[in-house]
Amino acid sequence: MSVKIKDVAKEANVSVATVSRVLNNIPLVNDETKKRVQEAIEKTGYKPNAIARSLKMQKTNTFGIMIPDISRPYYTQVIRGVEDVCNIYNYNIILCNTDSEPTKEEKYFDVFLEKQVDGILYIGKGLSQALINKIESNKTPIVLGAVNDAMGRYHSVAINNELAAYDITNHLIENGHREIAFFTDEDEKSYVGQERKKGFLKALKKHGLKENPIFELKGKYSIRGGYDLMGELLTNTKLPTAVVALNDEMAIGAIRKLEDSGKKVPEDMSVVGFNNFQLSEWLKPGITTVAQPMYDIGAICARIMIKMLNNSKIDEKAVIVPHELIIRDSVKKL
Amino acid sequence: MSVKIKDVAKEANVSVATVSRVLNNIPLVNDETKKRVQEAIEKTGYKPNAIARSLKMQKTNTFGIMIPDISRPYYTQVIRGVEDVCNIYNYNIILCNTDSEPTKEEKYFDVFLEKQVDGILYIGKGLSQALINKIESNKTPIVLGAVNDAMGRYHSVAINNELAAYDITNHLIENGHREIAFFTDEDEKSYVGQERKKGFLKALKKHGLKENPIFELKGKYSIRGGYDLMGELLTNTKLPTAVVALNDEMAIGAIRKLEDSGKKVPEDMSVVGFNNFQLSEWLKPGITTVAQPMYDIGAICARIMIKMLNNSKIDEKAVIVPHELIIRDSVKKL
DNA sequence: CTGAAAGCGCTTACAG
DNA sequence: CTGAAAGCGCTTACAG
Structure with a gap:
């Protein structure tokens, strides 16, 4: 005993x-x-005994955090940011992988409530209506990471995804590209996917370019996904000169497929990605991409959460963290 | 309310x-x-209210798990394995990043006890004496993942690291390599590092080869680490024909440095890694490596933990999971 | 400055 | 089959 x-x-x-x-x-x-x-x-x-203390105090010093998949490097960095600030303030986290499936998100939301977490960090593609209902019928504070709340109801920390997509598309266009493919999420409801699509189209429009629906391909956010999508793209008789992939893994897969088909990057086709995957600088060619401050996103989420719990004033509801265009060698100047 | x-x-x-x-x-x-x-x-x-229930039942349905760094892909997969089985049996996990620092490990061990976790999963380089003392003065069950307990006191799940290193070194030797460098952990106390060193030496010995101390270099388990180590190695006038790096990231860095120095892999030097990092199959050259079933290691750890808590019989104390030599293109036959 | 007592939200042995 | 009551290990308002 x-x-x-x-x-x-x-x-x-x-x-x-x-x-x-x-x-x-x-x-x-x-x-x-x-x-x-x-x-x-x-x-x-x-x-x-922290449990006894929690019961009495009605406070567990625990956050519930749901993310799509902890084995994807993007999320992993976000979590590290969360953890590091949680440690400073003596919070612990309970982690759940949702695979971005709304039913899992809802299930874990309930688990979090039963575990009496002090706050919930949502990281995912966007809130389903069912989840919003749960949030609304409850007072547990919530903050969103890597997504914004379209309606501005909840605190969130993310880059400006539309602008980021605009910037990188613009970079391509300024390098002379006119026909640009877009490798996006197979899930149409993805808020981030939608935002980036907007930015992509805006850049096209600004330069008087038109979208070519044949060049918009939907697939998985993985190397394999990019590889397969490029396979699909290459069946067209007319090809684009560049592709915007919605993450670096996709871009890596696309490049590999191009090389396996005897084509060179960027000579035969330019490819850009998103997220500045840690390997992207080490590959040949180095991948031009948009970096997000993933660690900071996690850390800021946690800080906001802690402020909410202390009833401190929080300056802005939707925190926009800066993205950065990272130019490497995967884009050719035409 | x-x-x-x-x-x-x-x-x-x-x-x-x-x-x-x-x-x-x-x-x-x-x-x-x-x-x-x-x-x-x-x-x-x-x-x-799970907290109230836990207090009464003296059981939290929570595991504490400590890992070196959740942002490293190896660990990330292990965690996913743990999580998936925890979900089946309704356990939650509290995660802590130790950076393999004994003081952090000890601190989090105490945090886990205060949080009344039902069991502790240790993933790291090996138990320090201080940690062992804590474990011994306490009845909380513990299982080790990715390391063995040299003394056989605790349950563990890992590959046979010595044999794995033996196998891959042997592969090199059978391909005609006689001078082989060894890129290992800067931390001498790393149990895994020591085991692999043993296997490396054993393979050398079996073929009547001698270790060349100049070719044993210690550094970080990262791309940058491998890059730097190769830089060091290349300052020698006499070079090995192959290098065994203790993880794939190191191997990738080593290859990059070789290429940046105008050398080709595997033509000028062969490089092998460890862990079958998800990218290793996509790179050019594909990296020959030893795969560990990381997800399974995590899943089995969790299953053992749960069995212990149910007082079920557990067959073996030290579970050895199979490793697999994955032959790709980074080794040249001499 | 210190203690006795109530209460946080549950579960379960005991009695009926 | 069901309920009253004790108790899990703490914190804190209240009284002294």
């Missing part, structure tokens, strides 16, 4: 109330009593 | 004991009463 506060109290010859006070650094304890209690704690090897 | 078991009881006109019984599927409840309670639960939208 482990030692309880009662045991410490007995050892120190005081009441449990007093022990609790020294544990929580409540000032009005006599210095000598305090020392006696501290010695008793030391001697007994007492460790407070 | 959220609804409590008391509110449900009132609604259904029964005692809280009865509500608790239907919640926990304890059979001896009248069918009709049961239905009334279920309706009341539905109506009030009651969700049980």
Whole structure:
């Protein structure tokens, strides 16, 4: 049996109330009593029971965080950011992989409530209506990472996805590209996918270019996904001179397929990605991409959450973090 | 205010004991009463409070898991394995990044105890003496993932690291390599590093080859680390024909440095890695490596933990999962 | 400055 | 089959 506060109290010859006070650094304890209690704690090897404390305090110092898939490097960095600030403020996190499936998101939301988390961090493609209903019928604070809330109801931290897509498309156009393919998410409801599509189209429009529907391909956010999509694209008789892939893994797959088909990047086709995957700088060709401050997104989410719990004032509801166009070698100047 | 078991009881006109019984599927409840309670639960939208339950039951259904760094892909897969089986059995996990630093490991161990986790999963380079002391003065079950316990005290799940290193070194030797460099961990205490070194030396010895201390270089388990190490290696006047890097990221970095120095892989030097990093098959050249079943390691760890908590019999203390030599294009036959 | 007591939201042995 | 009550290990308002 482990030692309880009662045991410490007995050892120190005081009441449990007093022990609790020294544990929580409540000032009005006599210095000598305090020392006696501290010695008793030391001697007994007492460790407070966080569960009991949570029940009494109605606060668990735990966040629930849902992400699509922890084995994807993008999310992994976000989580590290969250963890690092959580550690500073003594919060723990419960992690759930949703695979971006709304039913899993809903299930885990309920799990979080049962576990009495103090706040929920949502990272995913966007809130389903069912999830919004759950959020609304509940007072648990929520913050969104890597997505914005289209309606501006909840706190969020993300880059400006539309602008990011605009920037990289613009980069292509300024390098003389006129026919540009777009490799996007197979999930039409993806908020981020939609935003980037908007930015892509806006850049086209600004330069008087028209979208070619044949060049918009939907697939998986993976190397294999990009590889397959490029396979599809190459069946066309007319080819674009460049492709915008919605993440770097897709871009890597697309490049590999091009090379396997005897084509060179960027000589025969330019390919750009998104997210600045850690490997993207090491590959040949280095991949031109848009970097997101993933670690910061996670860290800021956690900070906002903690502020909400402390009822501190939070400056802006939707925090936009800066993206950065990273130019490497996968784009040819025409 | 959220609804409590008391509110449900009132609604259904029964005692809280009865509500608790239907919640926990304890059979001896009248069918009709049961239905009334279920309706009341539905109506009030009651969700049980897991914290209160944990306090009473002395069981949190939570595992603490410590890993070096969640942003490294190797660990990320392990975690996914853990999570997936935890979900099946309704366990949650609290995650901590230790960066393989013993002081952090010790700190988080205490955090886990305070949080009353039901079990601890240790993933790291090996147990420090201080950590062992903590484990011993405590009854919380522990299982080790990706490392073995040299003394056989604790349950563990890992590949046979010595044999894996032996196999891949052997592969090099059978391809005619006689001078082989070894890129290893800068941390001498790494248990895994030591085991692999043993296997490396054993393979050398078997073929009557001698170790060349100049060719053993210590560095970081990252692309940058491999890049730098290769830079160091290349300062020698005499060069090996092959290098064994202790992970694929290191191997990728080494290859990049070779290429940046105008050398070709595998023509000028062969390079092999470890772990079968997801990108290793997509690169040119494809990297010859040893695959570990990372997801399975995590999943099995979790299953063992759960068995321990149920006092089920567990067949073996140290589970060895199979590794696999994956031959791609980074080794030249001499 | 300190202690006795209530209460956080559950579960379960006991009695009926 | 069901309920009253104790208790899990804490914190804190209240009284002294």
